[in-house]
Amino acid sequence: MLHWYKFHQGKIIWIGLILAFILGITAPNIFVHLDFISNTFINLLKLCALPIVCTSLIVNIGNLPQIGQLKKVAFNSVLYIIASEIIAVAIGLIIFNLFDVSKGINGASLLKAYHYPHLFHQLNS
Numbered sequence: 001m002l003h004w005y006k007f008h009q010g011k012i013i014w015i016g017l018i019l020a021f022i023l024g025i026t027a028p029n030i031f032v033h034l035d036f037i038s039n040t041f042i043n044l045l046k047l048c049a050l051p052i053v054c055t056s057l058i059v060n061i062g063n064l065p066q067i068g069q070l071k072k073v074a075f076n077s078v079l080y081i082i083a084s085e086i087i088a089v090a091i092g093l094i095i096f097n098l099f100d101v102s103k104g105i106n107g108a109s110l111l112k113a114y115h116y117p118h119l120f121h122q123l124n125s
Helices: 002-007 009-026 028-062 067-098 105-113 117-124
Strands: none
Touching: 002 009, 009 028, 028 067
């Protein structure tokens, strides 16, 4: 059995991914009790992303043969960050406008904390 598993790991991962996707769409209540695992996974990704990016930048800057090349690296980094932010905001705006996510929400009552008066009084005291 272990021999079979070693040679088919990729297929098993893909099958599990596809099954989780299908079950997540058709029967999302199955995974409700696993919410803490997904939150932990996302938080760990956030925790790991910044040190990896910073370490990568520091190592690449340290490996530059001439300090004059730092300008090009910095320009490319800033350009990449700005481009990715523009793409992320564009995707968010497109999805927000395609699907009416504000349907049924009264903005005035949210601003007045109408539904949560106990929270509103705690904030003002």
